[in-house]
Amino acid sequence: MDTHFRNIIARIFEYIRGEGGSFDGLAKELFALQYERVEPYRRLCDLRHITPKDSRTIPAIPTNAFQEFEITSLPPDDRPNVFHSSGTTSSEPSRHYHNAESLALYEESLSHWFNQHLQPKQRMLALTPPPIQAPHSSLAYMLQSVQFSEPCFTGKAKNDAWIVDIDETLQFLRENRTPITLAGTAFSFVHLCDGIEPLKLPSGSSVMETGGYKGRSRELSKTQLHALITSKLGVPPENIVCEYGMCELSSQAYDTRAGQGGTRRFRFPHWARTRIVSPEDGSEVPLGATGVLEVIDLANVRSVLAVRSCDLAVRHEDGFELLGRTPLTESRGCSLNLA
Amino acid sequence: MAELEFPNYFLIDLPPEARLDPGMLREALRQIKRNRRQYIHEMSTDDVVKVIARLANNWCDDLFPFRKFTLEEGPKNMGFSLETLRKGLDQFFGRITEESLHNLLSQEFGDSQRLDRPASIPEERLENRMAMAVGPELIGHITAGNLPCPTLMCMIHGLLIGSAQFVKCAQGAGFLPRLFAHSIYEAHNKFGACLELAEWEGGEAHLEDQLFAEANCITAVGRNETLSAIRKRLPEETHFLSHGHRVSFGFISKDMMTRAIASEQATLAADDVAAWDQHGCLSPHVFYIQAEGIVGGEQFAQMLADALDQKERNEPRGNLPASTAANISELRSVHEMRAANTGDIRLWQSEDSTAWTVVFDHEQGFTTSCLNRFVYVREVADLDEVLRTAEMVRNQISTVGLAATKLDASDLVHQLAHWGVTRVCPIGKMQNPPLTWRHDGRPALGNYVRWTDWEM
Numbered sequence: 001m002d003t004h005f006r007n008i009i010a011r012i013f014e015y016i017r018g019e020g021g022s023f024d025g026l027a028k029e030l031f032a033l034q035y036e037r038v039e040p041y042r043r044l045c046d047l048r049h050i051t052p053k054d055s056r057t058i059p060a061i062p063t064n065a066f067q068e069f070e071i072t073s074l075p076p077d078d079r080p081n082v083f084h085s086s087g088t089t090s091s092e093p094s095r096h097y098h099n100a101e102s103l104a105l106y107e108e109s110l111s112h113w114f115n116q117h118l119q120p121k122q123r124m125l126a127l128t129p130p131p132i133q134a135p136h137s138s139l140a141y142m143l144q145s146v147q148f149s150e151p152c153f154t155g156k157a158k159n160d161a162w163i164v165d166i167d168e169t170l171q172f173l174r175e176n177r178t179p180i181t182l183a184g185t186a187f188s189f190v191h192l193c194d195g196i197e198p199l200k201l202p203s204g205s206s207v208m209e210t211g212g213y214k215g216r217s218r219e220l221s222k223t224q225l226h227a228l229i230t231s232k233l234g235v236p237p238e239n240i241v242c243e244y245g246m247c248e249l250s251s252q253a254y255d256t257r258a259g260q261g262g263t264r265r266f267r268f269p270h271w272a273r274t275r276i277v278s279p280e281d282g283s284e285v286p287l288g289a290t291g292v293l294e295v296i297d298l299a300n301v302r303s304v305l306a307v308r309s310c311d312l313a314v315r316h317e318d319g320f321e322l323l324g325r326t327p328l329t330e331s332r333g334c335s336l337n338l339a
Numbered sequence: 340m341a342e343l344e345f346p347n348y349f350l351i352d353l354p355p356e357a358r359l360d361p362g363m364l365r366e367a368l369r370q371i372k373r374n375r376r377q378y379i380h381e382m383s384t385d386d387v388v389k390v391i392a393r394l395a396n397n398w399c400d401d402l403f404p405f406r407k408f409t410l411e412e413g414p415k416n417m418g419f420s421l422e423t424l425r426k427g428l429d430q431f432f433g434r435i436t437e438e439s440l441h442n443l444l445s446q447e448f449g450d451s452q453r454l455d456r457p458a459s460i461p462e463e464r465l466e467n468r469m470a471m472a473v474g475p476e477l478i479g480h481i482t483a484g485n486l487p488c489p490t491l492m493c494m495i496h497g498l499l500i501g502s503a504q505f506v507k508c509a510q511g512a513g514f515l516p517r518l519f520a521h522s523i524y525e526a527h528n529k530f531g532a533c534l535e536l537a538e539w540e541g542g543e544a545h546l547e548d549q550l551f552a553e554a555n556c557i558t559a560v561g562r563n564e565t566l567s568a569i570r571k572r573l574p575e576e577t578h579f580l581s582h583g584h585r586v587s588f589g590f591i592s593k594d595m596m597t598r599a600i601a602s603e604q605a606t607l608a609a610d611d612v613a614a615w616d617q618h619g620c621l622s623p624h625v626f627y628i629q630a631e632g633i634v635g636g637e638q639f640a641q642m643l644a645d646a647l648d649q650k651e652r653n654e655p656r657g658n659l660p661a662s663t664a665a666n667i668s669e670l671r672s673v674h675e676m677r678a679a680n681t682g683d684i685r686l687w688q689s690e691d692s693t694a695w696t697v698v699f700d701h702e703q704g705f706t707t708s709c710l711n712r713f714v715y716v717r718e719v720a721d722l723d724e725v726l727r728t729a730e731m732v733r734n735q736i737s738t739v740g741l742a743a744t745k746l747d748a749s750d751l752v753h754q755l756a757h758w759g760v761t762r763v764c765p766i767g768k769m770q771n772p773p774l775t776w777r778h779d780g781r782p783a784l785g786n787y788v789r790w791t792d793w794e795m
Contacts, residue, residue: 040679044679044680062669062672062676064673064676065676068677069676278661279664280664290661291661292661312662
């Protein structure tokens, strides 16, 4: 068995729980291990002439590498779980492999930070399909894992698309009169809100919304979406929490705590550090400037801890503001939109 | 900063808070039509040519206030570096002379006087015929945002054929057209009186309806969906000249791939990639290198990378918004991962910036670049292979930059013409077509006019 990984996983567990360890030390050690064991990553480092011995920085692997290459140290016979990126493009999805140990760490990571932003004791109504219907969704897996009690899933997976079962959702709401946590993707909230008459969730209920639209519903700005949720579900804005996550990471960021109000800023937990870097030279941008979001996530133990997202973000002292995906086509120039 | 006072002469001069309404637009369109009847109608083509040639000459002069202002304020308004802008202006205006304008008129009409009076060419004289050409009363130009030159060229064409013109600039793309319009007004206020410009976001149907109702010719540059949407809204009798987006590539035959010639061609190829930061339809996305020359495709890619690096020192690429730069760095990372892991791809890139990128790979066919000096180099057996594998962009290629021996060139051009390419030129000239260029293979001026034949 893999004692190196087992050993570092145990120490990352401790670090997550605040029982000691240093971020830099663990990151360096994990980088060395991943350099040795994740072949496509090692080759990238070699091409850049970076080795764990002499490097002060950990090269971030782009999320698109998860589409074309197997970014994992797990042997093919030890990959019981794989999470796929969502999206409606024709390209291959990203794949992030897990085994029992890496999943345990994943669960620890997501519950810890979720608990600090939402209320794990509340009953959860999830607008995603249940993991059994969406086995490759890291979001469905997460919603299944974070609450103390079994969530009610009212999303359905139909030919790769997710829809919300409005009747089932309304039935749950009729039967359940205690405060709940309602969680789902931005487009599932649009589906729900467009399909119902205004109602009021029990006071104290909160909403966790995540992800973009990917063409699956009409697209609203964050403010418009929150206003829609408030008007249709009676949840005040301060009880709406945005989550930022992706299948290539094992930790998530939240932009506020339920009930807190005030300025929204995304923050990862202490075991995942962000850098907002200039797309020009890769250096960290000054406060207030826009760059590409990179995350060093200690919970990404069997893939690669340093991940470069496709998202643009504004760097702030107390977190970051998400601007969203970099557009994949050039709009200013004379170019063709080839299918 | 240059001091330049613009009189409030065109709609585009209105302060941003002033909202253009359909009534104002209709009145402006009718006014320029009235002005055309009153002023332009009586001017001879020779006079028009003189005014345009003098104006173009002024635009090449560093002391000309409009040029000065463009060079000072252009980089931040248009996103090109000073050097790229200067070179672009020099190339564009440098080719506009009295001689080239007369050549253009002769090419299009057989006789450059035909816009003034009935005239004939020898073949017509044999049949005792004459003919004259008349430009549309009002042309509406719906311009694209990517490059200023095509817009300026449309305006010059309209002046030559004596039409009133309305130029609808894409949002944020009116900087240079506006300056050019003011320079026309200053050069000859009667010309200026037949010109109107405004800037609005595409899809303002209530404004566009006014334009479509008043103009008898509409030109438009844009995506195919945009063009067909416009076509549907035009009255039956309105003449519509549309230009869909096009892309371009280069081809170098193996006989040109000696060390000396290849290196020279790489320098010229870098000129084409750098011109207007690759934003035009005429900018190359891919260079195909025929295999079995002394220098191979991979070596050529290296030479092109060196040339682009050199170019960056003398003629830097413009600053990009973070999203565009992020797009380039994301694409680079895709290629970098492949280079590291599959070994059949190589990547050259500017250090600590996204200024230029060269990818050599073994993919087949055509790949559209993300632009801003990002170019692919591929090795192919011959031109047949290029055309076979680039079927997806057939009829969407504007220009092919060609380097081949004189002996082969004519056959290659024949092949390209039948495949649907509308312009072939030397590498290094891709972004600099002559004034007589037939855009998308159609007559430059002949397309606008209506003929009146006179059988005597």
